Amino acid sequence: MSTPETPAAPPSPAAKAGAGVATYLDERLGTNAAGKKNLRKVFPEHWSFMLGEIALYSFIILLATGVYLTLFFKPSAQEVTYDGVYAPLRGAHMSEAYASTLDISFEVRGGLLMRQIHHWSALIFVAAIFIHLFRIFFTGAFRKPRELNWLIGNGLLTMALIEGFAGYTIPDDLLSGTGLRIAEAVILSIPVVGTYVQFFLFGGEFPGDDIIPRLFIIHVLLLPGIMLALITVHLMLVVVQKHTQFPGPGRTNENVVGFPLMPVYMAKAGGFFFIVFGVCALLGGIAQINPIWLFGPYYPDQISAGSQPDFYIGFLEGSLRAMPNWETNLFGHSISWNVLVPGLILPGIMMTLLAVYPFIEAWVTGDKREHHLLDRPRDVPVRTAFGAMSIAFYLLLFINGGNDIIGLTFDISINNVTRFTQVALIVVPPIVFVITKRACLGLQRADLNRVLHGKETGIIKRLPNGEFIEVHAPISAEERFSLMQRNTYAPLAAGPATDEEGVPTPGHKVAKVRAKLSKFWYADDMPKPTPEEYAELTAGHGHGDDHGTDVEGHGH
Amino acid sequence: MKRLSARRRHPLAGLVVLLLALGAVGGLYSAFAPSGTAEAADDASSLQIQEGKGLYITSCSSCHGLNAEGTSDGPEIAGLGAAAVDFQVGTGRMPLQSREGQAPAKKQLFTEEETVAIAAYVASLAGGAPIPTAEQYAADGDLQEGGEIFRTNCASCHNFIGKGGALTRGKYAPNLTGSDPKHIYEAMLTGPESMPTFSDGVLTPEQKKDVITYIKTIAAEPDPGGYAAGRIGPVTEGLLVWTVVIGALIGAAVWLGAKPS
Numbered sequence A: 001m002s003t004p005e006t007p008a009a010p011p012s013p014a015a016k017a018g019a020g021v022a023t024y025l026d027e028r029l030g031t032n033a034a035g036k037k038n039l040r041k042v043f044p045e046h047w048s049f050m051l052g053e054i055a056l057y058s059f060i061i062l063l064a065t066g067v068y069l070t071l072f073f074k075p076s077a078q079e080v081t082y083d084g085v086y087a088p089l090r091g092a093h094m095s096e097a098y099a100s101t102l103d104i105s106f107e108v109r110g111g112l113l114m115r116q117i118h119h120w121s122a123l124i125f126v127a128a129i130f131i132h133l134f135r136i137f138f139t140g141a142f143r144k145p146r147e148l149n150w151l152i153g154n155g156l157l158t159m160a161l162i163e164g165f166a167g168y169t170i171p172d173d174l175l176s177g178t179g180l181r182i183a184e185a186v187i188l189s190i191p192v193v194g195t196y197v198q199f200f201l202f203g204g205e206f207p208g209d210d211i212i213p214r215l216f217i218i219h220v221l222l223l224p225g226i227m228l229a230l231i232t233v234h235l236m237l238v239v240v241q242k243h244t245q246f247p248g249p250g251r252t253n254e255n256v257v258g259f260p261l262m263p264v265y266m267a268k269a270g271g272f273f274f275i276v277f278g279v280c281a282l283l284g285g286i287a288q289i290n291p292i293w294l295f296g297p298y299y300p301d302q303i304s305a306g307s308q309p310d311f312y313i314g315f316l317e318g319s320l321r322a323m324p325n326w327e328t329n330l331f332g333h334s335i336s337w338n339v340l341v342p343g344l345i346l347p348g349i350m351m352t353l354l355a356v357y358p359f360i361e362a363w364v365t366g367d368k369r370e371h372h373l374l375d376r377p378r379d380v381p382v383r384t385a386f387g388a389m390s391i392a393f394y395l396l397l398f399i400n401g402g403n404d405i406i407g408l409t410f411d412i413s414i415n416n417v418t419r420f421t422q423v424a425l426i427v428v429p430p431i432v433f434v435i436t437k438r439a440c441l442g443l444q445r446a447d448l449n450r451v452l453h454g455k456e457t458g459i460i461k462r463l464p465n466g467e468f469i470e471v472h473a474p475i476s477a478e479e480r481f482s483l484m485q486r487n488t489y490a491p492l493a494a495g496p497a498t499d500e501e502g503v504p505t506p507g508h509k510v511a512k513v514r515a516k517l518s519k520f521w522y523a524d525d526m527p528k529p530t531p532e533e534y535a536e537l538t539a540g541h542g543h544g545d546d547h548g549t550d551v552e553g554h555g556h
Numbered sequence B: 001m002k003r004l005s006a007r008r009r010h011p012l013a014g015l016v017v018l019l020l021a022l023g024a025v026g027g028l029y030s031a032f033a034p035s036g037t038a039e040a041a042d043d044a045s046s047l048q049i050q051e052g053k054g055l056y057i058t059s060c061s062s063c064h065g066l067n068a069e070g071t072s073d074g075p076e077i078a079g080l081g082a083a084a085v086d087f088q089v090g091t092g093r094m095p096l097q098s099r100e101g102q103a104p105a106k107k108q109l110f111t112e113e114e115t116v117a118i119a120a121y122v123a124s125l126a127g128g129a130p131i132p133t134a135e136q137y138a139a140d141g142d143l144q145e146g147g148e149i150f151r152t153n154c155a156s157c158h159n160f161i162g163k164g165g166a167l168t169r170g171k172y173a174p175n176l177t178g179s180d181p182k183h184i185y186e187a188m189l190t191g192p193e194s195m196p197t198f199s200d201g202v203l204t205p206e207q208k209k210d211v212i213t214y215i216k217t218i219a220a221e222p223d224p225g226g227y228a229a230g231r232i233g234p235v236t237e238g239l240l241v242w243t244v245v246i247g248a249l250i251g252a253a254v255w256l257g258a259k260p261s
């Protein structure tokens, strides 16, 4: 704290106390050495590196508010007669779980606020996981050595979806009961074992008395415990493997450029936590969410128009609604493709593809090196296009989940919305792929132009011979360096089909497929200019500006 | 006792009793008859039917036929009764403007009086359910009972709290939160379009009243949780999160992550 010029200032009492505690801990736990190392850990700067933090902070808020709710929530399907303060339901028969949620909402001090903060943070939590995932994907942060953390993240995403579904279900209101019913139908559609699995999970016929207490334990103990452990590992891996950074002057695959954890990053992170907390609390205070008292208690014979799950389950709802009504009869058993495919097979494929993507990419590109410098999305057009295409697919499913709301709001027939989705699911993703890839290549070309010719100034000059040219100003050396630090790859070759003796090379078929894919991946990339090319090009362009002096010094 | 029984035997006693009884009956009658004499009432209602007939012929007969027997442009409505007509005309659905899709509720074309006249005319053709009285559709039934009946019988089309919902092929169950209690009663009684009919055998008049009580009470309930974004539920909640909330948080991240210059 004290500056060198005023060495006489005595340490404040607080500082003395702090030093005392630090010494006490150090003498027993050896914390100073560990602290020195970790608190000086450098964290690179970029706003997109803070997206994962939103998920972390909302998880902490979920833990805190969830503990409060647990004090008052009764996870029981026991039927009771409601006699609380909410008049429209007084005298109604309902489960104890639903009654206690009403009590939390209307009679427990701060209960409604806590419920609403809990639910808003749940939505923010899952949304934050998604945008965090997008950042990791589009910048290639999942590449070696971070594939394991990618898998852990995938596990966390899956568990967050289940956790949210379980939390949404335990209040046992009519809306969530409808969701549970759909989940049951999906389980029942599993060939051969579906019925047994359903009986095992529900402890008998739907809905039964067991499912609410079971989901409760899953929701408050099992999944939060596993997630907490996985989040810890996730973050420890970030520390051990160090954080990735965007390319720039002075940044290499071997270093990390940024601010030390203490104090700069700590201050930022702490501030960010309070921002996230503030947003959750604000929403919980002023915006109603999940008004279960309006939905009524769950009875299997009731259902409401416009029933919708929380957004993160919406894509499943949408895929169920998009599926044509196909069923097969096989040896007296009907296989309900109409539920099985959209409810289990499709999401299974989606989650699997997401999880194994890093391994697919590494195989196709043959790139087994470590990467600590991130890609700019435009520099890997095929990956970026795959990502955009997948998001388009997901969004279409998601939108179809609300086909009734869309139909009603915009006065379109539900049948037409569904038909549109069915066609769009097949047609739109490839179109998105092509457009995104083109856009990336266009941006690459623009980068190249910037490097070779400088940036456009908007000033038009007329030459003596009457020709008009735009004056280009040279870009800074830093920018030029950053723009050209990307990797370039040559497509892999399949190698000869036979060796010198004419014996077929083992695995040649696979190698051929891989070579094709690799070509698809890289063939269209803009090549980076070689230093010779660069010199030649700039010399040949008589724009009157002398640019490109110190490029070769960077030696790309 | 003795005196009383002695007087009862008075020769004029029979006459007095007869007079008293007649007086009582007459008094009762005039107390119960709505206005004037029975004849005058008859006149008034036949006048009303006459007026209704005139309006019917000009506005409705082109589609429903001169005797409400139906044409290729509109179904038979003779026998549907006054309630059906009052609902259709009272909510502005009839006279129909275009044959496309479901007849939408719109601004009522006729005055209340004219509406009742048309209803009376159609009822005079072949009877049917009468327009309910204000007592029948007063919102003072059992709230909780009404909620339960509503969730069992109506929510599947009209949503938990009557926000409305989409049906197949562009049809829809309308939003009920602003519906007139009388029209709610009539809708249940007559089952317009693809809505089922809830006759008194299915839902007793008492239960209909409960339902009306529920719809009107819930629509007027404040939202204890704060701004409810139209009470549509998860869709608006998700939309809010993905636009405003995530937008604001990313904004905060950009702000915090900005390089100190």
Ligand code: HEM
Pocket: A059, A062, A063, A065, A066, A067, A069, A070, A073, A101, A104, A115, A118, A119, A122, A125, A160, A163, A164, A165, A166, A167, A168, A169, A170, A171, A219, A220, A221, A224, A227, A289, A290, A292
């Ligand atoms: C980690 C992510 C979590 C997610 C995504 C999540 C999500 C949800 C959701 C959507 C609800 C429905 C709330 C509502 O009524 O609107 C809920 C309810 C509940 N949650 Fe969580 N939750 C999480 C963690 C926790 C934790 C850690 C606890 C306890 C330690 C907890 C305890 C509860 C309880 C008791 C309820 C039911 C009470 C009520 O609805 O009022 N939750 N949760």
